[in-house]
Amino acid sequence: MTEKEKRELSSLRIRRIFGYIFLILLTVVCLFSFYILLINSTRNHVDIQKGFSPLPGKGFARNFNNLMDNPNLPVFRGLLNSFIIAASSAVLTTYFSSLTAYAIHAYDFKGKKAIFTFILVIMMVPTQVSALGFVSLMREWKLINTYVPLIVPAIAAPIVFFYLKQYMESSLPMEIIEAARIDGSPEFRAFNTIILPIMKPAIAVQAIFSFTASWNNYFIPSLILDKKDMKTLPILIAQLRSADFLKFDLGQVYMLIALSIFPVIIVYLFLSKSIVQGVALGSVKG
């Protein structure tokens, strides 16, 4: 080994050590708040007020039961409501976005390019700018305090469409479609029985994203839902924030936050590999 190679090797080693230290620090920063959340959700109100402790307490079951029995915060309803809305949105958005993407990918028709460009352009229009018209229209149609305005719009999701279109380009050969046609399969059935199964990995990634986006959504639901039993988790959290805080049982507060965050984290940890790959695949191409 020459002198130069040795020097290079040691510089590489230094950079590697520096890299690990930095990454470990970032990991700590990322996980620290969740750690405190987890710990405090297992501690009683009195113990939390006494100060921080790095060890879990014994109040988990008590906090959970207290929160579930709290008449001002219908948490179980909230969980269920959030789940219904998020799951339905995920199903609708992935199915119909696949259909839209397939229309653009597999068929040649007049105005196809213009339609594709149009969808790309509307992709960046934020929902907030049409919120006023949206809410007053929903009021006119008596759809306030229903889930329709929170679920049905998922059918037209330009970002999901764009991702699935990209995926089709890389892994849906036209030959498969033509083979199905030769076998006499009608177009719509071919889409349901042949195309959708091939798209499964991409659909799974998008289903998770749209589930989380809808689960986490606060702005639009807070304008649509005001009936107690219809509210979703983010609205309950906002309500808790505006309540007279000092009267609240902190054990319950931490438990509510934990219940809103951890389900998504657990699912994510199981599927993280395909999710992290999926982000890169869909967002940047070439």
Add this chain to the structure above:
Amino acid sequence: MLKKKTSCVKYTKWGYIFLIPFFLVYTVFSLIPLISTFYNSFFENYMSGLSHIGPTFVGIENFKRIFSEGDMLIYTKNTLIMWALGFVPQIIVSLLLAAWFTDVRLKLKGATFFKTIIYMPNLIMASAFSMLFFNLFSDIGPINDILVDVGILSEPFRFLSNVNGTRGLIALMNFLMWFGNTTILLMAGMMGIDTALFEAAEVDGAKSLQIFRLITMPLLKPIFVYVVITSLIGGVQMFDVPQILTNGNGSPNNSTMTLIMYLNKHLFSKNYGMAGALSVILFFFTAILSLLVYFKISKKEN
């Protein structure tokens, strides 16, 4: 080739049929509301106590009021400051991490683990995250406990009564929620660069910093610009985090009130004229930014 062409002609109508759900739902739930928002912006239409004023056509009076009141300028400034405070560290850290993760010689172990961890905060509920931070950083919260116990502070720091403290917390949350996503985007861009270029540079004896500055950065520029502008569009939409953290007040002293929080206020007080005008301004603001992204992408493809 010929066969494909004839079959396409035959199946054309299915392309249109499959597009119906998208365009039907888009028109009903997005396009009509958007047009109605624009329409509303030209009317005086609000609640005064229990009586409803308007709707009366007032032309561009609402826009004039928004600009003359000067509140919007403050909220725009707040939004941009908090975006920048979160974005600058985010882009630096993300560039560094992306360079490390894609460096073939460095070969960091556990890269998958770290990628999983840094992307995680992106998936959590912003409202729950800010509620958590509100508790952690409250005057009697665990962070103050720890800082006082360790001896860094002699008395609790009132993060949420202090302009820099509150803005800093919001920026920190935005940083944590988005740096993983940015890292992965930049990584995808870096992996698209021809490795032969790096090898040639190494043979020529270039140091890693030189390679980064002279090869990686220029080739990464389109994606870099894409990341900056999409993040800015996201920044303009900043809402959940400051809304929950400050209970919608933008405290202290309106220093953390963002544009969408302002819009939300008008929507809740049913001041439709002003809400409409503000939406139109936001629309054009994001539209200009989006067009920049669009041209950046299409230029790259040519």
